[in-house]
Amino acid sequence: MWRSLWRSIDRFSLQYFKHIINELQQIKVVDRHNREFVIDLLQSIVELVTYGDRQDPLIFECFMEYQVLAEFVRVLKISRNSRIEAPLLQYLSIMIQNMNSEHSIYYCLSNDYINCIIGHEFEFEGDLALYYVSFLRAVSNKLNKDTLCLLLKVHGDAVVSFPLYYEALKFSHHREKMIQTAIRALTLSIYNVSDDMVYQYITGPPVSKYFSDLVASLREQFFHLDSLVQATNGRLTYQKREELLLETDEIIDDLYYLKDMLGIGDSRLSRVVMENLLRVLVFPILLPLLQLTQINGSNLSVVTSFYTVSRLLQVIGGKGMFDSVAGIILYPYMASSVRVSIERDSTESIGDAKSIFNQLSDMEKVESSDSEAEGAERISCPRDTIPVDRNGILAHIFSESYSLLLSSLFVLFILAEAKDLHPLLFRMIGLSGMQHMLATDGNTGNIIVIYRDQILNALLKVLASQPPFSILIQWHTGWFLRKLLIFQGKGLGCHNTQLFNASYQQSREYLQKELDGCWFDHIPEVLRNEWAGCKAALEESSQCKDPFFVLELDSSQQNTDGETTSYLAWQRMVDTVKVFILHLQLKSCILKGELLEEPMLNLSSAVADSGKTHASDVASASFGSEVPLGSGIPCRIAFSNAGIRDIYLIPVARKTSGKLLLAEKHPFRSHRGTVLAIAPLAGSNPKVDEDHPTWLHLQIREFEPKFRTKFRGYHAAKSNHIVDGRWTLGFSDAKACAAARSSVLEETRKLRSSVESLLAPLLQNNCLGNLSESEDD
Numbered sequence: 001m002w003r004s005l006w007r008s009i010d011r012f013s014l015q016y017f018k019h020i021i022n023e024l025q026q027i028k029v030v031d032r033h034n035r036e037f038v039i040d041l042l043q044s045i046v047e048l049v050t051y052g053d054r055q056d057p058l059i060f061e062c063f064m065e066y067q068v069l070a071e072f073v074r075v076l077k078i079s080r081n082s083r084i085e086a087p088l089l090q091y092l093s094i095m096i097q098n099m100n101s102e103h104s105i106y107y108c109l110s111n112d113y114i115n116c117i118i119g120h121e122f123e124f125e126g127d128l129a130l131y132y133v134s135f136l137r138a139v140s141n142k143l144n145k146d147t148l149c150l151l152l153k154v155h156g157d158a159v160v161s162f163p164l165y166y167e168a169l170k171f172s173h174h175r176e177k178m179i180q181t182a183i184r185a186l187t188l189s190i191y192n193v194s195d196d197m198v199y200q201y202i203t204g205p206p207v208s209k210y211f212s213d214l215v216a217s218l219r220e221q222f223f224h225l226d227s228l229v230q231a232t233n234g235r236l237t238y239q240k241r242e243e244l245l246l247e248t249d250e251i252i253d254d255l256y257y258l259k260d261m262l263g264i265g266d267s268r269l270s271r272v273v274m275e276n277l278l279r280v281l282v283f284p285i286l287l288p289l290l291q292l293t294q295i296n297g298s299n300l301s302v303v304t305s306f307y308t309v310s311r312l313l314q315v316i317g318g319k320g321m322f323d324s325v326a327g328i329i330l331y332p333y334m335a336s337s338v339r340v341s342i343e344r345d346s347t348e349s350i351g352d353a354k355s356i357f358n359q360l361s362d363m364e365k366v367e368s369s370d371s372e373a374e375g376a377e378r379i380s381c382p383r384d385t386i387p388v389d390r391n392g393i394l395a396h397i398f399s400e401s402y403s404l405l406l407s408s409l410f411v412l413f414i415l416a417e418a419k420d421l422h423p424l425l426f427r428m429i430g431l432s433g434m435q436h437m438l439a440t441d442g443n444t445g446n447i448i449v450i451y452r453d454q455i456l457n458a459l460l461k462v463l464a465s466q467p468p469f470s471i472l473i474q475w476h477t478g479w480f481l482r483k484l485l486i487f488q489g490k491g492l493g494c495h496n497t498q499l500f501n502a503s504y505q506q507s508r509e510y511l512q513k514e515l516d517g518c519w520f521d522h523i524p525e526v527l528r529n530e531w532a533g534c535k536a537a538l539e540e541s542s543q544c545k546d547p548f549f550v551l552e553l554d555s556s557q558q559n560t561d562g563e564t565t566s567y568l569a570w571q572r573m574v575d576t577v578k579v580f581i582l583h584l585q586l587k588s589c590i591l592k593g594e595l596l597e598e599p600m601l602n603l604s605s606a607v608a609d610s611g612k613t614h615a616s617d618v619a620s621a622s623f624g625s626e627v628p629l630g631s632g633i634p635c636r637i638a639f640s641n642a643g644i645r646d647i648y649l650i651p652v653a654r655k656t657s658g659k660l661l662l663a664e665k666h667p668f669r670s671h672r673g674t675v676l677a678i679a680p681l682a683g684s685n686p687k688v689d690e691d692h693p694t695w696l697h698l699q700i701r702e703f704e705p706k707f708r709t710k711f712r713g714y715h716a717a718k719s720n721h722i723v724d725g726r727w728t729l730g731f732s733d734a735k736a737c738a739a740a741r742s743s744v745l746e747e748t749r750k751l752r753s754s755v756e757s758l759l760a761p762l763l764q765n766n767c768l769g770n771l772s773e774s775e776d777d
Helices: 002-006 014-025 035-054 057-065 068-078 085-097 102-109 113-118 128-140 163-169 177-192 196-202 209-231 238-262 267-289 302-316 318-333 336-343 353-374 402-416 423-429 452-463 471-489 494-514 520-539 548-555 566-592 601-610 705-711 714-721 734-759 769-776
Strands: 153-155 158-161 626-628 633-639 643-654 657-665 672-680 695-700 725-730
Touching: 014 035, 014 057, 014 068, 035 057, 035 068, 035 085, 068 085, 068 113, 085 102, 085 128, 102 113, 113 128, 113 163, 128 163, 128 177, 158 196, 163 177, 177 196, 177 238, 196 267, 209 238, 209 267, 209 302, 209 548, 238 267, 238 302, 238 548, 267 302, 267 318, 302 318, 302 402, 302 548, 318 402, 318 423, 402 423, 402 452, 402 471, 402 548, 452 471, 452 494, 471 520, 471 548, 471 566, 494 520, 494 566, 520 566, 520 734, 633 734, 643 672, 643 734, 657 734, 672 695, 672 725, 695 734
Parallel strands: none
Antiparallel strands: 153 158, 626 672, 633 643, 633 725, 643 657, 657 672, 695 725
């Protein structure tokens, strides 16, 4: 008797399974009193069904015979504020996810039990929405051509109801990112099944409203992004930049979701998605942007509009998108014969662009009288033979605003490098090396070829501006210049050569000024470190380049006037070096048609050599090491914790390394001392106190470049508040103080001389005058 009581029950037996089913059937109401008991029953059932699906067919046959899924539906209906819904959905999700056999999956999705649970009127409070969506996602993972029909309600040959899809879309804009992601994965699972009736259902009204709502939501995100850009007020702080990046990340996620839809391949789905993108987003942005028409409600700033178009082209891409955008942009410059050729094209490559040309033609007829009355504003660029109509995208490319110039040109370059572009559109815009466009009437040419010199001129004006624009603007301007310089293998005309020479000379002079700054000793190292980054940036493809720079350009300011901290001086020096490298590379593109690979081999070896240590050299001394005091200058200094102490000042320079040492005489070795403090020699700027001629003041750089990575991000925004240090040394008399100052200046001169000799080959004034004159001749 006692042995039978202690005998363990086989929890995975068919008998036990029937027992817990019977227990569940006895439940008449679920409330807070029996909630835990019911949850235990549901858990046990799911465990046994999952086990039976893999190990014991009799258990699963019992599961079907007793219609246990019907009991799950009944439990939902008889629950009274028991909050049984969340665990029930959780266990159902686990059961469905772990089913392997086609037979069990087919059974679970049949008999409309799953649809009843999906359609149950839940009160979504707390985490219930997350459990519900997880349940929907688990069901969608089991869909294929055979099981999908089990969840549909069909009348004749048409789907009249699809609860899984319909209920899932209610959560498509949920504030919880995890739920949004699950719903998108669910919809893509349904689309990938490729069922004709389902495609007909989801692409027809009213269900197709999901796609227009999705694009409309994306449009609102771009407007919100634009408001964030405007709120920067021309000053892009770290916090505001991070806010912009977060917003753009969400936009890119949405764009990739749309791209996944278009990549499925069904023409009906692709058509409805692309039509909404063009109608709700592309047309309202591009048409007023290019001054082709006015559309109410489209008040995005021009720069954000170009960013929007850039992202659409880069992420969505495809023939329909590229042809549509290129068609709108190029329409004002097309000959009538080209328009007719594209409109009559029988291939599918032109896609939705045909309807665009019809719309634009109608707009052109309506607006032609207005344009004739008002006239078009014209601009004149050097070497122009024909005045350029300042309309369409050229109005922005030749704008006085550098951000409009670069952002509009970026869109043009993306189109120029597109592989899916219609042949006629490609010939009008492409960077394919063709000398001119192949148009049927010969009146229209490749837009980049025709306006190449004018575009170069506009870019060079940005590069040669005084005072210069920020490094961000110059860096991207150089990227555009390199694209145009390698196009067709042509050089610069006389006027553009003069502009480049002026810009090159300006960058050279700014770098020479840095040789008098507090960071001149780091210039060789920065040149070496930044060269590879500059080369990689110039070689970047338009399709790979992040158009976020467009938003940064519109919010960038360079204003550090009056700021003299070593950190800001470091930033200025690094930016100056970057601009100089940029000019060296652009000059190489003009002269040789290629970038410099390793122009600073000697520089690299010299910098490496300067880092070697020599035991007998004072320059290799470190804190606490012993050094000879032969070149030391006796003085006194007041330490905050150790009072006034007699020490020696030792300024030392070796090649491109310089230090200021403070050493205390060794108690047992009269000619040697122990290093108490070390500071950079460069930037020390020794000055004798006007009121106390025996005092010598030395500036000490507090910012340490080798730890500069920690100043990125939030710290970088605050690092300009670092207060530089100062040493005040006392000498026996004014003559000794002046001699100490002279000694520091002499070692600084030696250090600067070493750096200058190292940079001399790069700082030679090699302009392009002779080359341009020979070309013009």
